[in-house]
Amino acid sequence: MKNVGMKTKDQMEETNNKDFNNPTDYAQTKVNEKAKHYTDKTMINTKVQGQKVTRYAKEKHKAKIKECAILEQEEQSSLADSFEKENNLAHSISNRKKTDKETGSTDIGSKQKIKTREIKKDIKTSSVNSRIKSNETKDMKRPNKLLKKPQTKLPAQKEMAIKNHSIQTMKKSKERYAAMKNAAVKSTATAKKGIKASVSAVKRLIEGARLTYALLASVGSIALLIILFIALIGGIFMTGGSDSGEQSSLSQEVIAYTPIIQKYSEQYEIPYYLNVIQAIMMQESGGKGNDPMQASECSYNKKYPHKPNGITDPEYSIEVGIQNLADCLKRAKCKNPFDIQGLSLALQGYNFGNGYIEWAITSFGGYSQGNAKVFSDEQARKHGWISYGDSSYVPHVMRYYQFSSMGKGNSELVNIATSQLGNQGGVPYWSWYGYKERVEWCACFVSWVAYQSGDLDISIPKFAAVVDGVKWYKDTGQWKDRNHTPQAGDIIFFDWENDGIPDHVGIVKKVEGTIVYTIEGNSNDQCRENTYSIGSIIIYGYGVI
Numbered sequence: 001m002k003n004v005g006m007k008t009k010d011q012m013e014e015t016n017n018k019d020f021n022n023p024t025d026y027a028q029t030k031v032n033e034k035a036k037h038y039t040d041k042t043m044i045n046t047k048v049q050g051q052k053v054t055r056y057a058k059e060k061h062k063a064k065i066k067e068c069a070i071l072e073q074e075e076q077s078s079l080a081d082s083f084e085k086e087n088n089l090a091h092s093i094s095n096r097k098k099t100d101k102e103t104g105s106t107d108i109g110s111k112q113k114i115k116t117r118e119i120k121k122d123i124k125t126s127s128v129n130s131r132i133k134s135n136e137t138k139d140m141k142r143p144n145k146l147l148k149k150p151q152t153k154l155p156a157q158k159e160m161a162i163k164n165h166s167i168q169t170m171k172k173s174k175e176r177y178a179a180m181k182n183a184a185v186k187s188t189a190t191a192k193k194g195i196k197a198s199v200s201a202v203k204r205l206i207e208g209a210r211l212t213y214a215l216l217a218s219v220g221s222i223a224l225l226i227i228l229f230i231a232l233i234g235g236i237f238m239t240g241g242s243d244s245g246e247q248s249s250l251s252q253e254v255i256a257y258t259p260i261i262q263k264y265s266e267q268y269e270i271p272y273y274l275n276v277i278q279a280i281m282m283q284e285s286g287g288k289g290n291d292p293m294q295a296s297e298c299s300y301n302k303k304y305p306h307k308p309n310g311i312t313d314p315e316y317s318i319e320v321g322i323q324n325l326a327d328c329l330k331r332a333k334c335k336n337p338f339d340i341q342g343l344s345l346a347l348q349g350y351n352f353g354n355g356y357i358e359w360a361i362t363s364f365g366g367y368s369q370g371n372a373k374v375f376s377d378e379q380a381r382k383h384g385w386i387s388y389g390d391s392s393y394v395p396h397v398m399r400y401y402q403f404s405s406m407g408k409g410n411s412e413l414v415n416i417a418t419s420q421l422g423n424q425g426g427v428p429y430w431s432w433y434g435y436k437e438r439v440e441w442c443a444c445f446v447s448w449v450a451y452q453s454g455d456l457d458i459s460i461p462k463f464a465a466v467v468d469g470v471k472w473y474k475d476t477g478q479w480k481d482r483n484h485t486p487q488a489g490d491i492i493f494f495d496w497e498n499d500g501i502p503d504h505v506g507i508v509k510k511v512e513g514t515i516v517y518t519i520e521g522n523s524n525d526q527c528r529e530n531t532y533s534i535g536s537i538i539i540y541g542y543g544v545i
Contacts, residue, residue, distance in 0.1 A: 250400060253287025254278050257318060264319045268326040272337050277322060279400035280350065283393070284321075290314055293321025298353070300324050325350055331357045332367075338403055341366055341415050344394045348372050351393040354379065366419035369394065369452050370428035413453045413460075413489045413545075417507045417519040417527075420449070424526040433464055442505050443469060445521025446491060449507065459545040466493065466502045473543035482539040486511060491543035492518055502540045506530070 261278065265271045281287055284294040289309065295301060296310035300323045304311040311317045328349040334342030345367035349357040356375055364371045372391040379388035390396065426441035429448040433441075443464050450460035461472040470493055473479045486492065486508045494504040506520030514534045521527050532539060 250278055250282055251286050253292075254281050255287075257281065257287060257292065257314070260315055260318050261322070264322040267319075268323050270322070270326045270329060273325070273329070275402055276337060276343065276347075277325065279397045280321065280325065280347070281318075282400040283397045291317045293317045295320035295324060298324045300327075328357065340403075340412070341419065344398075347394050347397050352376070352379070352389045364419060364423060364428075365421055367394065368416060368419060368428070370432055370448055373432075374428055413449060413455060413507065414509055414519070416452045417449045418509070420445070420521075420527045421519065421529060422527060423521075426521055426525070426527075429521060433462075435464075439464065440522055442466070442520060442522040445527065446505055446507060455545070460491065460543070466505050469493065469505055469543065470502050470541070478544045480542040480544050482537075482541055483535050484542050484544075485534055486516060486542050486544070489545050491545070492516065493540040493542070494538055495540040496538060498537055508542075 255278075258274070258278070261274055261281075262271070265274055265277060281292050285292045290313065291309050291311040292314055294308075295317050296304060296308060297306050298320050300320045301311060303316060304313075311320070325346065328346040329343075332342050332346035332349060334346050337343065345357055345360060348360070348367055352372070352375060356372075359375060360367055360371055369392065372394070376388045376391040380386065425438065426445060427438075429444040430439050430441040432448050432451075433444045435444075443466055446460065446469070447456065447462045447464070450456040450462070456462055461469060463469040463472065469491065470479070473491070480486070488508055488510050490508040492506050492508050493502045494506075495501065496503045504520070504522075506518040506523075509517040509519050509529065511517070511534070516532045516534055516539075518530050518532065519527065520530055523530060
């Protein structure tokens with residue numbers, strides 16, 4: 001990530017030298033450069049395909065002509081052979097007749113036999129001769145007609161058929177080429193429109209999310225644009241992480257409502273929260289029923305009864321739900337879809353209503369699953385109900401949100417701890433742990449924060465006694481002494497009397513130079529931020545994450 005960040009920073013400096021004043025101009029220029037390349041490539045491919053079709057038609061036409069020439073030659077050869085055989089037969093009969101006359105006999109019997117044989121021969125010969133003479137006479141009058149016959153009628157018909165076929169083939173080839181050319185022109189126009197729309201979307205994304213050069217330098221411009229584009233079009237094929245480590249995908253019913261969600265998210269100026277809205281709908285109804293956003297009891301419902309499933313128009317339910325979410329995001333001061341802490345506060349406010357967002361900011365500095373449970377219990381007692389809302393609404397919705405894992409890890413741990421600054425008495429923490437009355441709650445606080453971030457029993461143990469936390473880190477090989485330079489999210493342990501027995505625990509917020517900043521529970525019975533020098537004698541050591 002560091003290498004990517006430095007590379008992106010160099011790219012941004014380079015673009016500044018090229019009069020690119022912001023990432024929007026840079027993105028637009030890069031997209032336009034690629035547009036010409038793909039447009040030219042499309043036209044070249046189309047032209048090549050057209051040439052291939054034309055070349056194929058010509059080759060096929062030549063093959064047909066060659067085939068007809070071969071057939072014509074074979075027919076001529078066959079007729080010539082037949083004519084030669086008939087001539088040979090005629091000459092043979094004529095020669096035999098001459099031989100018989102020259103070898104005449106005086107024997108009467110022989111004469112009679114010869115005469116009888118000659119009569120028979122004459123009968124046969126006369127018929128043959130007459131046929132031969134007839135043929136010879138005809139052949140003398142039209143000696144070339146037999147040879148010219150295949151050259152006149154049959155080849156001419158075939159040649160005409162071949163010519164017509166060639167004309168049709170060329171016509172089809174031209175039609176295909178024209179169709180391909182039109183398709184290329186259309187695809188080029190579509191590509192230009194798509195590029196223009198993409199550039200516009202990138203502009204809106206960067207402006208709407210208020211992302212700065214610092215963010216570009218940290219994750220890289222290309223990666224950021226990809227993430228923002230996914231956020232805009234919604235998580236149709238994406239999944240989000242759940243608090244249980246499992247993943248859940250969107251239902252087909254929710255996906256089908258995407259155009260309507262886009263319409264009203266644009267109208268109420270939260271177009272980049274499309275996947276958030278889809279995740280809410282999944283949790284509320286899975287996209288089923290006439291009130292898919294369960295917005296009937298919302299104050300923005302002006303048409304239908306304020307009771308569960310009072311709304312009977314799905315589109316109106318979506319409009320009211322989005323209008324309510326837009327208001328919650330504004331009151332929670334959520335910066336963008338990646339501001340998980342602000343988004344969590346807005347989501348719980350969507351479920352609870354009744355002033356939860358302002359109450360959580362005033363009492364705890366923001367959202368936590370612990371204060372959501374406290375608010376739920378207070379409202380249930382106030383109204384005389386068994387329960388109120390869903391205190392686990394945020395992790396339930398986050399199962400379907402594709403960016404729910406952003407900000408996880410040490411930074412998330414610190415963010416949650418920071419949101420608790422100012423809490424006094426530690427009731428949410430020791431009561432969550434299972435105690436019925438107040439105890440020394442610094443370790444309970446650390447365990448509670450780990451539970452909220454998902455790190456509990458993974459990189460941070462659940463412990464109420466400080467010595468148990470130290471033992472866990474030493475047993476797992478994650479222990480460092482007081483001279484270690486910690487990082488944000490590490491667990492810091494203290495020994496007030498320097499007697500070798502740990503007395504207190506907190507969370508490292510940051511390190512600047514030789515100063516360690518911490519967030520501690522039960523510091524004078526409240527959540528406070530403190531500072532210490534690295535290597536201070538009161539620091540017992542660190543549990544390293």
